Amino acid sequence: MTIKETNMKKGIWILVVALTVILATSTTSLAQDSSKSAQADTQEMPKYRSKYKARGNVHSIVVTLPFPVIYAGVTQSFTNLELTINYEDQALGYVEGGRSRGVSGEIVQVWIDPEANGQYRLEVRNIRLSRMGLLGFAGTKDWSKDLLVAINKELASRPSVSQLQAAVESNPASIDARRKLIEAYVAGRQMDEAVGAYRALLARFATSHLDRVNLADLLISRGQPDQAIEVLKQAQGADPEVTLQLARIYILAERGAEAVELLTPLAQKNPADIKARYQMARAAYLAGDVPASKASFSSVIEQAPQHPFAEQAKLWLRLLEAGPIKKPLEAKTALSLCELLIKEKLDLLAQRHLESLISSVSGPERHQVVRLLVTIYQPQRQYAAIAGLIEPQVEQLKKDKQGELIYYLALAQCGLRNFKPAADYLKAAKKAGYKTPKELENVLRGYQQ
Amino acid sequence: MPRVHKIITLLALLVSFSTAAVKLAAIAAPTQDQTPQNQTLTGAVRLIETKQESEKVFQHDIVARGLCAIVLTLTNESKDVTYSLQRSNITIRTEFDAQLASLEPQRAYDKLMWKIGSGPAFAEAGIIRAIGEGSRKKKLQKSVLAAAIGAQVTLAPGEEIEGAIFFDLPKDTKTLRFSTLVVGEIVNQKTGERFPLRFPLSTQQ
Numbered sequence: 001m002t003i004k005e006t007n008m009k010k011g012i013w014i015l016v017v018a019l020t021v022i023l024a025t026s027t028t029s030l031a032q033d034s035s036k037s038a039q040a041d042t043q044e045m046p047k048y049r050s051k052y053k054a055r056g057n058v059h060s061i062v063v064t065l066p067f068p069v070i071y072a073g074v075t076q077s078f079t080n081l082e083l084t085i086n087y088e089d090q091a092l093g094y095v096e097g098g099r100s101r102g103v104s105g106e107i108v109q110v111w112i113d114p115e116a117n118g119q120y121r122l123e124v125r126n127i128r129l130s131r132m133g134l135l136g137f138a139g140t141k142d143w144s145k146d147l148l149v150a151i152n153k154e155l156a157s158r159p160s161v162s163q164l165q166a167a168v169e170s171n172p173a174s175i176d177a178r179r180k181l182i183e184a185y186v187a188g189r190q191m192d193e194a195v196g197a198y199r200a201l202l203a204r205f206a207t208s209h210l211d212r213v214n215l216a217d218l219l220i221s222r223g224q225p226d227q228a229i230e231v232l233k234q235a236q237g238a239d240p241e242v243t244l245q246l247a248r249i250y251i252l253a254e255r256g257a258e259a260v261e262l263l264t265p266l267a268q269k270n271p272a273d274i275k276a277r278y279q280m281a282r283a284a285y286l287a288g289d290v291p292a293s294k295a296s297f298s299s300v301i302e303q304a305p306q307h308p309f310a311e312q313a314k315l316w317l318r319l320l321e322a323g324p325i326k327k328p329l330e331a332k333t334a335l336s337l338c339e340l341l342i343k344e345k346l347d348l349l350a351q352r353h354l355e356s357l358i359s360s361v362s363g364p365e366r367h368q369v370v371r372l373l374v375t376i377y378q379p380q381r382q383y384a385a386i387a388g389l390i391e392p393q394v395e396q397l398k399k400d401k402q403g404e405l406i407y408y409l410a411l412a413q414c415g416l417r418n419f420k421p422a423a424d425y426l427k428a429a430k431k432a433g434y435k436t437p438k439e440l441e442n443v444l445r446g447y448q449q
Numbered sequence: 450m451p452r453v454h455k456i457i458t459l460l461a462l463l464v465s466f467s468t469a470a471v472k473l474a475a476i477a478a479p480t481q482d483q484t485p486q487n488q489t490l491t492g493a494v495r496l497i498e499t500k501q502e503s504e505k506v507f508q509h510d511i512v513a514r515g516l517c518a519i520v521l522t523l524t525n526e527s528k529d530v531t532y533s534l535q536r537s538n539i540t541i542r543t544e545f546d547a548q549l550a551s552l553e554p555q556r557a558y559d560k561l562m563w564k565i566g567s568g569p570a571f572a573e574a575g576i577i578r579a580i581g582e583g584s585r586k587k588k589l590q591k592s593v594l595a596a597a598i599g600a601q602v603t604l605a606p607g608e609e610i611e612g613a614i615f616f617d618l619p620k621d622t623k624t625l626r627f628s629t630l631v632v633g634e635i636v637n638q639k640t641g642e643r644f645p646l647r648f649p650l651s652t653q654q
Binding site (some may be wrong): 075079084085086100102210213241245248275312344345 | 538544545546547553555556558559562563580581583621623627633634642643644645647
């Protein structure tokens with residue numbers, strides 16, 4: 001053995017001894033810390049057996065705030081405590097994360113469950129993991145109390161709606177105060193108040209492009225495109241982007257001719273503006289002008305064959321072969337049209353067509369209509385509408401092996417917090433051949449009483 | 450608890466994991482903004498949506514985890530105007546008008562971390578996993594968290610900032626090259642004027 005090797009061996013031994021000493025002392029102090037924390041737990045937030053069996057022993061608090069505010073508070077508290085979030089399901093109100101130390105770690109699970117009178121119960125479960133036996137466990141901790149304290153602190157720092165209203169009244173020149181109030185209204189699903197607050201803001205800050213666009217989006221989400229048009233019309237001028245948005249809303253409002261009128265000068269002024277030309281072609285078709293639409297879609301394909309607009313324009317041209325749009329729409333045409341509209345985020349218009357179509361179709365066509373409607377309803381959290389569409393057909397769907405639709409029903413039942421049927425439908429979806437996500441299966445176990 | 454972290458760090462150093470400081474790669478062929486004529490703010494963007502680009506900029510494949518990023522550079526060319534903006538107002542508008550909200554940097558970081566409990570061989574690789582975990586954490590903190598643009602950005606006269614904004618990669622979109630980065634609102638602190646900035650991502654086609 002050379003001198004160099006001997007020195008290296010010595011060095012390694014010194015290091016190992018040093019590490020053992022540090023580990024031993026840290027283990028002792030951590031064990032003391034965790035016992036202190038456990039004492040505080042039992043005094044302030046006692047651990048109890050959750051009514052949901054799979055959750056086991058949990059700590060909890062009850063808060064009276066809108067759900068989105070609580071959810072944001074929970075995720076922010078994970079961040080504040082430097083806990084990683086590995087899985088979250090906002091529809092269920094479930095967040096899972098923790099901290100990993102390689103050989104040990106903690107999984108922290110939070111459930112936000114609605115209770116009576118607008119209250120929510122937050123249950124926290126902490127699972128310790130170790131692959132180094134007791135030594136590993138000593139390096140872990142129970143985050144339950146720390147997390148609930150952090151959540152409480154985070155939520156307490158968020159002003160109430162009445163405080164925000166007072167802030168606006170005392171400082172009407174502050175655009176930030178007004179925006180915070182609007183944010184609180186939206187979080188509390190007080191949409192009428194939010195629209196009113198936006199209008200008041202725009203009356204004072206007429207040039208705020210951001211708020212004008214946000215108000216228009218809010219109105220569209222409420223199915224009020226005509227009001228959105230009025231809001232955006234006031235900003236129309238030098239900004240071509242606003243003109244494009246306005247034209248889009250005209251299409252949603254089934255005012256295709258006005259959209260064409262708006263887009264024609266834009267496309268003529270700048271022939272290289274492929275977006276304006278594409279939108280003009282689309283508007284022309286919906287306004288019943290097939291030749292103009294065909295010409296514009298063809299020129300889009302010619303101008304930029306690699307652009308996604310060209311690919312989509314080919315689909316529009318295929319639809320155009322059937323001639324001008326006639327109402328009531330024939331099922332096949334309506335389905336092709338709605339697929340295009342959904343891809344182009346013209347959901348409101350597609351929804352109207354599909355809802356008028358649903359009662360007149362059956363079999364595979366009906367499945368397709370339901371599938372498209374679900375893609376529109378889901379982001380809007382219209383769970384009752386999804387359940388109403390799919391549930392009466394569920395036995396037939398099982399026979400037809402329509403696992404995907406049954407899965408959507410399971411998700412809708414999750415959103416409606418009917419967990420027993422949600423779990424049953426999830427199983428049925430799997431049986432019908434749909435590959436259901438394992439995470440959701442695991443999470444649903446936490447809702448079985 | 451901090452002692453345990455120290456141990457992991459020490460072990461990480463022992464095996465000489467490379468944790469060199471990460472700097473965002475130089476911007477090549479950035480796309481220019483469409484700033485209003487009366488403003489003296491210029492900017493450029495770079496879209497990161499492939500494995501190669503991601504590894505070059507973040508030393509990590511964020512795309513494999515369903516993320517993409519845009520590196521935004523803003524330069525205040527004025528001598529007396531301060532500009533400000535909020536990260537929460539930055540979105541991507543796709544060619545078909547879908548709007549993608551930006552992710553909190555911490556959420557992006559979380560998505561890149563290993564899953565606790567059932568991640569790749571949690572605790573079964575014992576000390577090796579512990580070392581890997583420490584190294585990964587450090588690396589991602591430097592390459593992702595530190596590279597992210599601040600929640601509130603203030604640009605003093607003559608100042609330039611560069612930072613990344615993270616997004617979930619939309620499942621039904623092949624590429625974001627045809628999209629536009631929209632900074633919903635920039636405030637000219639001197640005049641109080643509020644204006645949007647848009648950066649087409651298309652010149653990288």
